[in-house]
Amino acid sequence: MVKVGIIGSGNTIGIARSHIGAYKCCPDVQITAVYDLLDGRAQGYIEKMELADAKACASLEELFSLCDAVSICTPNCTHVELAVAALKAGKHVLCEKPFAPTPAECDEAIKYAKLSGKVAMIGLCYRDIPGFVYMKKLLDEGKLGKIYFVREEQGGDRIAHPDVKLEWRMQKDLSGPGALADFGSHMMDICDYLLRDHCGKIMEVACMQDICIPEREIIGKPGKMGKVTNDDVACWICRTESGTLYNFTASRIGATFMLEIVGEGGKMIFNGDRPFELTLQLKELTGGYASRPEVVPVPEECFGGDENAPRIPFAINFYYEIRQFIDAIEKGEESLLTFERGRYIQTLIAAAQEAADNAEHVYILDDED
Ligand SMILES: NC(=O)c1ccc[n+]([C@@H]2O[C@H](COP(=O)([O-])OP(=O)(O)OC[C@H]3O[C@@H](n4cnc5c(N)ncnc54)[C@H](O)[C@@H]3O)[C@@H](O)[C@H]2O)c1
Numbered sequence: 001m002v003k004v005g006i007i008g009s010g011n012t013i014g015i016a017r018s019h020i021g022a023y024k025c026c027p028d029v030q031i032t033a034v035y036d037l038l039d040g041r042a043q044g045y046i047e048k049m050e051l052a053d054a055k056a057c058a059s060l061e062e063l064f065s066l067c068d069a070v071s072i073c074t075p076n077c078t079h080v081e082l083a084v085a086a087l088k089a090g091k092h093v094l095c096e097k098p099f100a101p102t103p104a105e106c107d108e109a110i111k112y113a114k115l116s117g118k119v120a121m122i123g124l125c126y127r128d129i130p131g132f133v134y135m136k137k138l139l140d141e142g143k144l145g146k147i148y149f150v151r152e153e154q155g156g157d158r159i160a161h162p163d164v165k166l167e168w169r170m171q172k173d174l175s176g177p178g179a180l181a182d183f184g185s186h187m188m189d190i191c192d193y194l195l196r197d198h199c200g201k202i203m204e205v206a207c208m209q210d211i212c213i214p215e216r217e218i219i220g221k222p223g224k225m226g227k228v229t230n231d232d233v234a235c236w237i238c239r240t241e242s243g244t245l246y247n248f249t250a251s252r253i254g255a256t257f258m259l260e261i262v263g264e265g266g267k268m269i270f271n272g273d274r275p276f277e278l279t280l281q282l283k284e285l286t287g288g289y290a291s292r293p294e295v296v297p298v299p300e301e302c303f304g305g306d307e308n309a310p311r312i313p314f315a316i317n318f319y320y321e322i323r324q325f326i327d328a329i330e331k332g333e334e335s336l337l338t339f340e341r342g343r344y345i346q347t348l349i350a351a352a353q354e355a356a357d358n359a360e361h362v363y364i365l366d367d368e369d
Helices: 016-024 041-048 060-065 076-088 103-116 130-140 184-199 315-331 339-358
Strands: 002-007 029-035 069-072 092-095 120-122 147-155 202-210 215-217 225-227 233-240 245-251 258-263 266-271 277-282 294-297
Touching: 002 016, 002 060, 002 315, 016 029, 016 069, 016 315, 029 041, 029 060, 060 076, 069 076, 069 315, 076 092, 076 103, 092 315, 103 120, 103 339, 120 315, 120 339, 130 184, 130 258, 130 266, 130 277, 147 184, 184 202, 184 233, 184 245, 184 258, 184 339, 202 339, 233 339
Parallel strands: 002 029, 002 069, 069 092, 092 120, 147 245
Antiparallel strands: 147 258, 202 233, 215 225, 233 245, 258 266, 266 277, 277 294
């Protein structure tokens, strides 16, 4: 039995809920502790989430004394400090994305992950969305041949209302970039993961951003407005080693979730509203389009095989992320979602941010990962 502690219960999105939902599907896991910086929040949360075996902890030290592993579900600027503390205490760590506001900040956590020998995973959990698993299978079978271009859009609409207050994620010092990092971390992880073998690494990036709602009310200060200091919307284009263009749009004030990959073998479209399906329009590598696009279900083999996995959109990929974490702890199975991978993705985000700040193309010479 792996005993898990949750750090950060939730105030805005509350992603800890998705971690807890997934842990609850694992018969070999017990959630034993919850800690939140704000007094009293952990106890109320334990009751709400019906965590019968969990204690509301008054300190991180108390949480560490009650668990083998932690999920870090707190704002981006706290991830590294909390990960280092957990690793020093001998705990396995699953840390939410984006890893940190800047790539350099990740190094401290990577150092302690190596020193401790504990499992250290970053929560880039979209890879296990069934539609993406199927896309990878088709790509690796060579169905699309040479890739011509890729288009991905992602985001959310929770904070589209201008009355939503000034959250930590809207402030550069607490979050790093805005939509660019929040959604862009998943977006670039997915594209690079699916396409690295076909298109090579991302080598060049150009980016523009906009802050559409520039002021919001400060939490706890009725009527007092504060500035939003990072992007609501980011549009960026990357070129890979093979010359392929990836075109990304991330928005936190209303967005569509889709990924389109076009190649000499036709096109595949993932629609985030229907993650158990793909739209395919395949053709001969050397010919033209001879059929209409067709919606096909993701085959069972791409997401089945584990009877504990919830067949529910997004719960299923959080489950597979958490399962990887627990299997790495219990069986020593290696996860691809290493802290180094988390840092590499931050390198791509930092390059896009630099491109936007300086209105220039940025070339990524960093040969990590
Ligand atoms: N994987 C995904 O798809 C996904 C989705 C949403 C959010 N996230 C990530 O999850 C993280 C949390 O986001 P959220 O929207 O759930 O946050 P949130 O604002 O809902 O909750 C954060 C909680 O952490 C607590 N907290 C802050 N600093 C702390 C500290 N030092 N120690 C303990 N508790 C602390 C806060 O009091 C709050 O309860 C972010 O990094 C975010 O980018 C990931």
